[in-house]
Amino acid sequence: MTNPIRKVLIVGGGTAGWMTAAALSKVLNTKGVEVTLVESDAIATVGVGEATIPPITTFNQILGIDEAEFMRATNGSFKLAIEFVDWKHKGHRYQHPFGNFGLDIEALKFHQFWLRSLHEGWASDIDDYNLPATAVNLGRFALPSKDPGQVMSALKYAFHFDASLYARYLRGYAEKRGVTRVEGKVGSVQQDGETGFVTGVTLEDGRVLEADLFVDCTGFRALLIEQTLKTGYEDWGHWLANDRAVALQCEMGGDGLSPFTRATAHEAGWVWRIPLQHRIGTGYVYSSKHISDEDALKTLERTLDGKPTQQPNFIKFRPGRRKQIWNKNVVAIGLSSGFLEPLESTSIHMIQAGITKLLALFPDRGFNPVEIAEYNRLTILQVELIRDFIILHFHANQRDEPYWQALREMEIPADLSRKIELFRSSGRLFQSDYDLFAEPSWIAVLLGQGVTPQRHDPLVDQYDQAFVRGQMERLSGLIRRTAESMPSHEAFIARYCAAPEFKA
Numbered sequence: 001m002t003n004p005i006r007k008v009l010i011v012g013g014g015t016a017g018w019m020t021a022a023a024l025s026k027v028l029n030t031k032g033v034e035v036t037l038v039e040s041d042a043i044a045t046v047g048v049g050e051a052t053i054p055p056i057t058t059f060n061q062i063l064g065i066d067e068a069e070f071m072r073a074t075n076g077s078f079k080l081a082i083e084f085v086d087w088k089h090k091g092h093r094y095q096h097p098f099g100n101f102g103l104d105i106e107a108l109k110f111h112q113f114w115l116r117s118l119h120e121g122w123a124s125d126i127d128d129y130n131l132p133a134t135a136v137n138l139g140r141f142a143l144p145s146k147d148p149g150q151v152m153s154a155l156k157y158a159f160h161f162d163a164s165l166y167a168r169y170l171r172g173y174a175e176k177r178g179v180t181r182v183e184g185k186v187g188s189v190q191q192d193g194e195t196g197f198v199t200g201v202t203l204e205d206g207r208v209l210e211a212d213l214f215v216d217c218t219g220f221r222a223l224l225i226e227q228t229l230k231t232g233y234e235d236w237g238h239w240l241a242n243d244r245a246v247a248l249q250c251e252m253g254g255d256g257l258s259p260f261t262r263a264t265a266h267e268a269g270w271v272w273r274i275p276l277q278h279r280i281g282t283g284y285v286y287s288s289k290h291i292s293d294e295d296a297l298k299t300l301e302r303t304l305d306g307k308p309t310q311q312p313n314f315i316k317f318r319p320g321r322r323k324q325i326w327n328k329n330v331v332a333i334g335l336s337s338g339f340l341e342p343l344e345s346t347s348i349h350m351i352q353a354g355i356t357k358l359l360a361l362f363p364d365r366g367f368n369p370v371e372i373a374e375y376n377r378l379t380i381l382q383v384e385l386i387r388d389f390i391i392l393h394f395h396a397n398q399r400d401e402p403y404w405q406a407l408r409e410m411e412i413p414a415d416l417s418r419k420i421e422l423f424r425s426s427g428r429l430f431q432s433d434y435d436l437f438a439e440p441s442w443i444a445v446l447l448g449q450g451v452t453p454q455r456h457d458p459l460v461d462q463y464d465q466a467f468v469r470g471q472m473e474r475l476s477g478l479i480r481r482t483a484e485s486m487p488s489h490e491a492f493i494a495r496y497c498a499a500p501e502f503k504a
């Protein structure tokens with residue numbers, strides 16, 4: 001006998017709140033669960049969060065979203081990679097593209113053949129063997145082919161979009177499918193005297209909203225999971241030095257509508273550049289111990305591609321995670337669950353992953369602790385792997401400012417240290433089951449940050465050099481011709497999903 005959930009209350013209407021509402025409205029609507037979202041116009045959303053990673057295309061597919069309509073509604077552009085500028089040292093750049101490097105040869109990893117070419121002195125750039133990276137270098141974009149025989153079938157992509165328009169779009173979607181939106185500020189939270197479970201929230205105007213399951217999407221405020229349940233926080237500030245950001249929007253300029261996010265390293269952090277159809281989103285993520293807010297803003301203003309169109313938005317944060325992400329009958333999704341800085345655009349993905357797990361472990365009113373524990377175990381595993389991947393970017397550097405020196409010299413998590421040393425020795429990598437970032441991502445960033453393997457897998461030496469060269473040249477030629485056959489990113493957007501504000 002189950003005791004089904006009858007009412008879900010989502011508190012907060014930022015990206016997390018409306019993604020949750022949209023997904024629940026799609027999956028639960030036939031099962032008679034009432035879904036309500038309460039948000040307050042008096043409390044702004046965080047106002048950033050505009051770059052995504054490829055799994056978001058699956059989220060859209062599950063929701064049945066028409067991609068071109070969604071792109072038009074959010075002024076969206078496409079993303080094939082992140083370009084890292086000045087990270088290893090000033091004047092250096094590399095890409096973390098969404099896709100594989102080359103093709104494995106008889107079960108031996110392609111990157112091992114590339115390492116052999118490097119050690120033998122005939123290597124070309126590893127990006128020549130990666131389709132998205134080659135397309136990025138040419139400023140091209142096209143959707144993947146549905147024919148698995150085509151090189152284009154392996155193309156993976158993500159989006160850049162306007163965060164406030166994205167929430168608005170999902171709100172329309174969710175309301176159409178029966179989610180009730182309540183405008184109002186939550187003033188107090190009620191708990192069961194015995195169990196401590198949340199029973200309801202009272203708005204400042206006296207209205208009471210009750211539910212069985214509560215989803216805390218109140219952003220950094222963490223109104224239910226922390227302010228009410230006092231769940232506790234694990235701070236990762238000793239590994240991730242950045243604790244502030246200043247965000248701005250500016251007119252289109254510079255490299256224009258490039259199909260990638262750019263992350264440029266600076267004296268005490270890094271600056272993002274996210275091009276949308278009509279403007280650029282940018283911001284400096286920095287360590288308040290190493291630079292003042294005023295100087296951070298000055299640095300950001302120096303890097304702008306066009307005239308600012310917005311007042312600077314200063315944001316404080318604490319890297320880390322909630323000790324439990326699901327506590328009693330409250331599940332924290334979004335910034336309320338913890339925060340990893342946006343270097344690899346992972347926060348919106350963690351919202352998606354949180355929703356997927358909530359649906360996979362959807363409770364009844366008994367709230368079985370076994371399921372809650374599994375939710376927490378999986379979330380913590382995933383977020384710690386992402387954390388280590390992000391730390392890698394900061395730790396493996398050759399820059400000389402105090403901020404970068406401290407990051408290079410800090411002690412890093414043991415698992416990450418083992419991974420780096422294994423790769424440095426012979427280019428070998430073993431992927432953990434729950435790692436969001438697959439082998440090609442680790443290869444791109446390890447090589448990009450200057451962790452160059454001393455040796456390659458001896459098994460690749462069994463192959464005749466002329467054979468290996470021939471295979472690699474054919475592959476890079478095919479990739480190059482495929483990328484050259486794609487339209488420019490601008491031309492693709494103009495044809496497929498131009499918003500009224502689109503500026504070609």
Ligand code: FAD
Nearest residue numbers: 012013014015016045046049051186219334335342347348
């Ligand atoms: P918010 O946007 O803060 O929303 C909180 C909601 O709760 C609001 O609707 C507010 O009104 C409501 N609320 C709060 N208190 C109450 C109350 N008492 N009563 C009623 N309502 C209340 N992620 C990415 O994936 N890619 C990126 O490129 C990226 N860049 C980022 C850059 C920076 C500098 C930062 C800080 C974050 C970035 N993120 C990024 C993360 C991303 O912005 C968030 O994951 C995403 O916006 C979700 O935020 P949220 O909905 O949890 O919180």
